[in-house]
Amino acid sequence: MSQGQTPLQKPPGYRDIPIQRLQPPPARKAAALPPSFYQKKRRNWCRMCCCCTCISLVLLILLIIAAAAFFYAWFDPKLPVVHLKTIKFTKFNVMNTDAGPALDAQSSLDVEIKNPNKHFEMEYDKTRMVLNAGNGANLGEQTLPGFTQEKNNVTTLKFTIKASQELLAKKDADKFINGFKNKNLVVSPEVRTGIGLKGNRWKTGTVQVDVICAGMTLNQIQNSATPKCRIKLLDW
Known part of the structure; x- marks a missing residue:
């Protein structure tokens, strides 16, 4: 009949070192843009729309004038x-x-x-x-x-x-x-x-x-x- 093994004894002055678990670094928050940035972008968009509308109206008016001038020159309409x-x-x-x-x-x-x-x-x-x-x-x-x-x-x-x-x-x-x-x-x-x-x-x-x-x-x-x-x- 065999005897059980004796567990190892820790030397005097020994202490357990705690295991530190590494945590993932916190996610960085996107820097908040100032309100003036969005206002400026909105103004630029409105300005572009107004310019396109004005240019379209001017071109349409010029086209109507040209068509009327051609009609008048070609047909020469007269009142009764x-x-x-x-x-x-x-x-x-x-x-x-x-x-x-x-x-x-x-x-x-x-x-x-x-x-x-x-x-x-x-x-x-x-x-x-x-x-x-x-x-x-x-x-x-x-x-x-x-x-x-x-x-x-x-x-x-x-x-x-x-x-x-x-x-x-x-x-x-x-x-x-x-x-x-x-x-x-x-x-x-x-x-x-x-x-x-x-x-x-x-x-x-x-x-x-x-x-x-x-x-x-x-x-x-x-x-x-x-x-x-x-x-x-x-x-x-």
């Missing part, structure tokens, strides 16, 4: 030419009413419109005719439907104008009657419509215009005078 042809009164009666002198009148009026353009047609909106006398009295009005005018074409618009119980100033009533009898009554037709251009596969929108015919006497008109009317486009 308008003449007052005839005015004939079929009724003209001044009567006394409780409110004062009043006018009942009816007239037929012809206006000639010429399209001088050879490359495109002209479109007209509803056409409203108002006939005024030289003293400001309203001799009636009428509205005709819109229409399309062919290239290099002449069209005559026929209006039937009526005035019913149109009050007159007492001091002007006698002058008004005498002016009609002597054919020196001044009349001023005014036309309000919209005009636009029309090609084979395209057309523009209409622009509002006023056509103002120069004041003419009945005698001048009956003697075949055909005054040219003035076109007022966009308050010009």
